[in-house]
Amino acid sequence: MKTKDLVLDGLLVAVGVALGFLESLIPFPLPVPGAKYGFANLVTVYSLYELPLIQTVLILMARILISGFLFGSLSSLLYSLSGAVLSLLIMILLKxxxxLLLVSIFGGIFHNVGQLITACLVTGTWGLFYTYGFFLVLVGSLTGLTVGILSKLFLRASERIFHGLR
Amino acid sequence: MSRSRFLKIFILLLILGSALILLFLLRPTDKGKKVNVIKDNTVIETLDLNEPLQKDYTFGSDVNTVVIKDGTVEVLSANCHNQICVNSEPISEVGETIACLPHGFLLEVVE
Structure with missing residues (x-):
């Protein structure tokens, strides 16, 4: 791995962790348990489009582990990991x-679906799917759309910023 | 935009839409909620929140008229002096209560 790549990856991990912390400061307007904006997904979408796949995976894993150990618990780590892995798989498939907008929307939805599956496995009650399924898919598509729009802006801006750097 | 790409987008949106509709229909409704009618710390009756009803609870000279409709319960009228129970908004969520302290009368939504 080149030094440039390493620096860029480190930067993106830092941005992801910061965004993850930032969104925890903004209250979520909808009364859905566990719902988040998922701004950190911005970094994942960006790297998915701009960097080789292996770097995207590394950045994602590093961000989740750091965020999990810094702000979360073991169970929250498990949830974000399962959500992120499923979300990334779907986004790779659709890319x-x-x-991009649709990729991001489905990424958001399947992030929630992954977490919901984990929640069902952990509690052993598949009824959760019926209870929260609708809201989580709805919220997932809304946050996915938001992140998608932001990612588009971010990608456009980064073309100028990183021009000549990479 | 090529035709196949358009088709893929269309199919994905179709899946998303049908999934949303399906999940919305599968969503469990608030069936089975009940309301406890409590007088002086004793549950005297448990009513179904889904069955519309109007009923007077009379104890001596104390009267509270309870109405259940649209999955909510409220006190329509009472002859207590402060009328707090009558002015309370209708309740429907588990754990919510309407109290008529002068009469020792309480409504509580339970599972």
């Missing part, structure tokens, strides 16, 4: 097929 070449559909526009």
């Amino acid at each position: 070449r097929q559909v526009p």
Whole structure:
């Protein structure tokens, strides 16, 4: 791995952790348990489009582990890990097929679906799927859309900022 | 935009829409909520929050008229002196209560 890549990856991890912390300071307007904005996904979407896959995976894992150990507990780590892995898989699958906005929306949805599956496994009650499924898919698509729009702006801006750097 | 790309977008949006509708329909409704009618710390009756009802609870000269409709319960009228129970908003969430302290009369929504 080149030094430039290493620096960029470190920077993106730091941005992801910071965004994750930042969003915990802003109260979520909808009364859905565990719902978050998922601004940190901005970093994942960005690296998915700009960097090789292996770097995207490394950045994601580093961000989750750091955020988990800094702000969360073991169970919250488990939830964000399962959500992030499923979300990333779906986004990789969709990336070449559909526009960024839709990729981000489905990323958001499957982040919540992954967490919901984990919640069902942990508690052993699949009924949770019916109780929260609708809200989590709805919230996931809304936050996914937001992150998608932000990612588009971010990608456009980064073309100028990182021009000549990479 | 090529035709196949448009088709993929369309299919994905279709899946998303149908998933939302399906999950909305599968969503458990608030069935099975009950309301406890409590007089002087004793549950005297448990009513179904989904069955519309109007009923007077009379103890001596104390009267509270309770109404259940649209999954909510409220005190329509009472002959207590402060009328706090009558002025309380209708309740529907588990744990919410309407109290008529002068009469020792309480409504509580339970699972």
